[in-house]
Amino acid sequence: MTNRTDVPPSELAAALAGDLRALVAQLRRRFREQAILGDFTPSQLAVLLRLEREGPATVSSLARAEGMRPQSMGTLIAPLEAAGHITGAPDPDDGRQTLWSLTSTFREWLKQGRAARQDWLSRRIEARLSGAEQEQLATAVELLKRLVAN
Template sequence: MANAQNEQQFMQASALAQDLRALLGKLKRRLREQAHVGDLTPSQVSVLLRLEKDGPATASGLARAEGMRPQSIAPVIAALEEAGLIKGLPDPADGRQTILSLTDTCRKWVEEGRAARQDWLTRTLQERLSPQEQEKLTEAVELLRRLVDD
């Protein structure tokens, strides 16, 4: 009897995991739509987010952090520079290297994208969920946090 119950609990957890992955993926796509990422590739977005999070870096440092070969990151950097989203300045410690950082234009674009996503999600929560449902979702978020926090 215990084995059958364990098997049923495992199957329920497995189905829940599948539903969560699908739902969170869909939420992520909807939020991305709100940010108006435009024609940026996932690699370009990843580099911008890394520069925002970790600060200025060299191309080789970015390649390492992104798990890419330096030759593979070069076109990503070139496209972002051409779009005016990153700029490179000589490294004061080693003039042979270039330190890449976000432009003010990019920082503003990132902030506007975050604000758009926040506004959309706030409006959607208010429009589609009752206060009681929002409270249930708050409880669910706490449970999800326990899944990912170390």
């Protein structure tokens, strides 16, 4: 980035936005390198993370949330069930439907993956940043939190 004192505020904001976007993309790639994502398609990952975040759901509700047809969602769900990542149970409100949820084994797999990424980042911060730089990073993290807050 250019010298910040020579740049008008609007141009600085645009430059920071570009730098931050690129940096976040690099950080995501590094996190992916630290994780074993398996052979999931992006759609399968989206469904698995939605089930983790929002809890059990029917094929219809998952399809609506992901902008898909229920038939397509059914095709997406089948291999996840076969692999033991999700399990179905009758919907107590409508016995004709199945509520899908993550298995405890898959939840543990997610937990271990997150722990591996957390450990990698903690080790990198400790190894590459001085105490003063870690304090600066803490301040920057607080500013980033403000950017994403509603």
